Amino acid sequence: MAFRTARNLAYFSNYIRNYSTNGPLVNVTVNEKSGFATATLQRPSVNSLNLELLTEISHTLQQLEKNKCRGLILTSASNKVFSAGLDLFELHKPNADKIKQMWSTLQEVWIKLYGSSYPTVAVVNGHAPAGGCMLALSCEYRVMLNNFIIGLNEAQIGFSAPMWLIDGMRNTIGSRQAEFALTAGTLFKTEEALKIGLVDEVAQSKEEAIEKAEKFLNKFAKIPPHARSMTKAALRGANIQALVRNKDEEVRSYVDFVTDSQFQDSLGEFIELNLKQKLSK
Numbered sequence: 001m002a003f004r005t006a007r008n009l010a011y012f013s014n015y016i017r018n019y020s021t022n023g024p025l026v027n028v029t030v031n032e033k034s035g036f037a038t039a040t041l042q043r044p045s046v047n048s049l050n051l052e053l054l055t056e057i058s059h060t061l062q063q064l065e066k067n068k069c070r071g072l073i074l075t076s077a078s079n080k081v082f083s084a085g086l087d088l089f090e091l092h093k094p095n096a097d098k099i100k101q102m103w104s105t106l107q108e109v110w111i112k113l114y115g116s117s118y119p120t121v122a123v124v125n126g127h128a129p130a131g132g133c134m135l136a137l138s139c140e141y142r143v144m145l146n147n148f149i150i151g152l153n154e155a156q157i158g159f160s161a162p163m164w165l166i167d168g169m170r171n172t173i174g175s176r177q178a179e180f181a182l183t184a185g186t187l188f189k190t191e192e193a194l195k196i197g198l199v200d201e202v203a204q205s206k207e208e209a210i211e212k213a214e215k216f217l218n219k220f221a222k223i224p225p226h227a228r229s230m231t232k233a234a235l236r237g238a239n240i241q242a243l244v245r246n247k248d249e250e251v252r253s254y255v256d257f258v259t260d261s262q263f264q265d266s267l268g269e270f271i272e273l274n275l276k277q278k279l280s281k
């Protein structure tokens with residue numbers, strides 16, 4: 001049964017309503033004509049990825065897969081920030097159990113989005129540093145609005161991106177550009193990102209970006225979905241399998257790393273320098 005049928009749509013809306021306790025952090029709509037879903041991240045003010053938002057993204061992706069989604073557009077309700085990446089305030093002086101769940105859910109999001117059977121586009125309508133860039137990279141195509149930044153700036157914060165994310169970056173912009181970008185933790189302006197292939201198209205407005213995203217998704221209208229998804233799995237499968245194999249070990253080392261006092265000190269400094277306003281509240 002296709003996801004676009006009215007019955008499945010109603011089921012999905014109910015699911016989202018019931019799942020969220022404080023109102024959904026991800027708003028999902030489906031275009032009944034095209035069958036394309038739009039998932040809009042709406043955790044104020046910058047869609048920083050805390051456990052609740054990551055869990056909701058993960059459940060949304062699971063439902064889309066189950067309902068044989070025909071294509072996904074991932075975007076943000078904010079007109080300034082696509083996602084600011086991991087919630088740095090939740091990583092500062094953290095509860096180890098929560099951090100463990102957070103990392104494990106982040107891995108799930110990558111597995112489900114990078115490995116989705118349906119085609120995916122990120123409409124990057126705001127800044128997308130670190131985890132924000134990760135979400136965009138997990139999609140197959142990226143349309144970005146002008147005057148924002150995108151990139152994996154982990155090195156600037158004092159750590160390295162995990163192998164699966166490095167691999168995703170390499171797959172998108174090639175080894176040499178990935179090495180330059182990751183070792184310096186570069187955040188690219190929209191036009192620079194277009195030049196190195198980190199984004200595929202630039203748009204002047206969100207409406208134009210959505211049109212471009214739909215045009216990309218429509219390319220697959222006449223391709224048998226199982227052939228498309230088998231080909232995608234062949235291309236992306238090794239990345240996903242390697243992550244699945246190392247999942248628990250990676251969670252353990254991430255928790256050790258984040259709870260270490262040295263990392264906590266440098267995170268405190270990063271927050272102090274970059275997110276001062278909030279810290280002083």
Ligand SMILES: CC/C=C\C/C=C\C/C=C\CC/C=C/CC(=O)SCCNC(=O)CCNC(=O)[C@H](O)C(C)(C)COP(=O)(O)OP(=O)(O)OC[C@H]1O[C@@H](n2cnc3c(N)ncnc32)[C@H](O)[C@@H]1OP(=O)(O)O
Nearest residue numbers: 046048084085086087088127129130131161162275277278
């Ligand atoms: C730390 C992890 C350790 C180990 C991990 C190891 C591997 C992980 C590898 C890969 C997986 C992917 C994960 C990546 C890690 C991350 O994502 S770390 C997060 C990195 N994020 C950033 O560096 C972004 C920091 N923020 C900014 O640069 C700007 O805020 C931004 C450009 C997004 C927007 O700028 P602007 O519009 O001017 O807004 P403000 O700066 O004024 O911010 C608005 C309010 O939002 C709060 N805020 C911003 N970013 C975050 C955040 N990441 N977490 C929580 N809160 C954030 C900010 O404090 C403001 O709050 P206020 O309005 O003052 O209350």
